Amino acid sequence: MTAQYETNVPLAQVAAELSRVFAQRYGRPPRWIAAAPGRVNLIGEHTDYNDGFVFPMAIERYTVVAADLAATPDQISWHCTRLDATAAIDLAAPIQRGEPRWADYIRGVLVGFQRLGCRLPGLEVAMASTVPLGGGLSSSAALEVASATLLEAVTGRRLEPVAKALLCQQAEHEYAGMPCGIMDQFISVMGQPNHLLLLDCRSRTTDLVPLTNPELAVLIVNTNIRHELTGGGYAQRRAQCEQAARGLGLPSLREASPARLDAAQSTLDPVVFRRARHVVGEIERTVLAAQAIRQADWPQLGRLMYASHASLRDDYEVSCPELDILVEIAQTIGQAGGVVGSRMTGGGFGGCTVSLVQAGRLAEIAGRIRAEYQRRTGLEPSLFVTRPASGAVMVQAGPAAK
Ligand code: GLA
Numbered sequence: 001m002t003a004q005y006e007t008n009v010p011l012a013q014v015a016a017e018l019s020r021v022f023a024q025r026y027g028r029p030p031r032w033i034a035a036a037p038g039r040v041n042l043i044g045e046h047t048d049y050n051d052g053f054v055f056p057m058a059i060e061r062y063t064v065v066a067a068d069l070a071a072t073p074d075q076i077s078w079h080c081t082r083l084d085a086t087a088a089i090d091l092a093a094p095i096q097r098g099e100p101r102w103a104d105y106i107r108g109v110l111v112g113f114q115r116l117g118c119r120l121p122g123l124e125v126a127m128a129s130t131v132p133l134g135g136g137l138s139s140s141a142a143l144e145v146a147s148a149t150l151l152e153a154v155t156g157r158r159l160e161p162v163a164k165a166l167l168c169q170q171a172e173h174e175y176a177g178m179p180c181g182i183m184d185q186f187i188s189v190m191g192q193p194n195h196l197l198l199l200d201c202r203s204r205t206t207d208l209v210p211l212t213n214p215e216l217a218v219l220i221v222n223t224n225i226r227h228e229l230t231g232g233g234y235a236q237r238r239a240q241c242e243q244a245a246r247g248l249g250l251p252s253l254r255e256a257s258p259a260r261l262d263a264a265q266s267t268l269d270p271v272v273f274r275r276a277r278h279v280v281g282e283i284e285r286t287v288l289a290a291q292a293i294r295q296a297d298w299p300q301l302g303r304l305m306y307a308s309h310a311s312l313r314d315d316y317e318v319s320c321p322e323l324d325i326l327v328e329i330a331q332t333i334g335q336a337g338g339v340v341g342s343r344m345t346g347g348g349f350g351g352c353t354v355s356l357v358q359a360g361r362l363a364e365i366a367g368r369i370r371a372e373y374q375r376r377t378g379l380e381p382s383l384f385v386t387r388p389a390s391g392a393v394m395v396q397a398g399p400a401a402k
């Protein structure tokens with residue numbers, strides 16, 4: 001039987017392979033290697049830019065960058081092995097958005113360091129990634145945070161975790177044109193092995209919640225429908241939430257109770273009301289889900305995950321038929337078949353579901369999901385399992401540039 005799900009290539013192996021690619025390309029080994037993970041959000045979707053709670057974990061999928069100083073002082077050559085493409089960035093001129101587009105995330109981070117007063121040296125860089133692209137698993141945040149981690153080492157300028165996450169978020173806003181919240185960058189910086197991170201996006205305080213039960217596994221299923229968050233649907237949702245908060249006379253939807261929202265229903269545009277109903281309910285579900293994990297109350301966690309999915313599908317309208325089918329399949333397998341809960345994860349419009357399942361029944365569950373998804377959509381899903389992983393790290397730390 002072929003494997004029902006992919007295994008994750010260990011970070012050390014990705015880094016070792018990248019080091020070889022670097023040496024082949026640039027004729028010497030790299031001086032620094034930095035890595036940052038993607039993430040999966042267990043629950044708390046589209047709540048971060050509403051000052052709410054989110055509950056993500058870092059995954060065992062990484063963007064890895066290897067670098068050394070270049071002979072030319074003001075030139076950065078950044079090679080992406082996955083796309084077999086190289087971006088040339090000129091540090092002598094103000095850094096502008098440009099081609100290739102993927103390098104805009106890097107340009108934004110470079111500018112972030114320049115604004116801190118860091119003088120950047122010329123660099124030669126090679127990059128590899130095992131985070132699926134456009135799958136809602138934060139390949140962008142992994143790229144930004146890996147770049148920032150590399151630049152910390154290169155410049156010797158260490159950033160506080162919160163400042164580092166905010167610098168990366170700013171890069172995405174300004175250089176990629178995506179008005180994201182703070183979840184992805186925070187978890188890519190702060191993830192801890194065997195822990196979920198309950199993040200209060202208003203106070204920016206974090207609470208680590210252990211997920212160590214060896215009988216449980218986190219299964220990620222990719223619809224392989226690409227999502228495009230810069231396409232406008234995300235920004236529109238964000239604007240609708242702001243409109244709802246203004247309509248309620250509140251600084252953000254975090255301050256709105258379900259009762260207050262219901263009382264104001266007739267004064268709000270019906271679509272805006274439904275968007276707000278998702279957010280207010282989702283913030284509550286996220287807090288309850290963290291409690292359920294702490295108490296090992298799996299039936300409660302399952303209910304919350306399915307309710308989150310239904311709300312994202314019906315009120316927030318960021319799901320798609322393929323995601324709905326994956327969640328239906330998981331829900332049909334149910335607790336009796338070893339599935340605790342399942343929902344879409346990330347920004348939506350395609351991408352992945354996250355499911356909590358019994359580890360002992362993984363192969364059987366993955367096989368059923370794969371076969372049923374193929375039967376109903378004609379598409380091939382990708383599946384993998386992950387433990388909560390560590391946030392950004394230096395895999396190899398050379399001395400900072402003089
Ligand atoms: C994207 C954004 C995050 C968050 C999620 C939805 O991943 O980058 O900030 O808003 O969508 O929860």
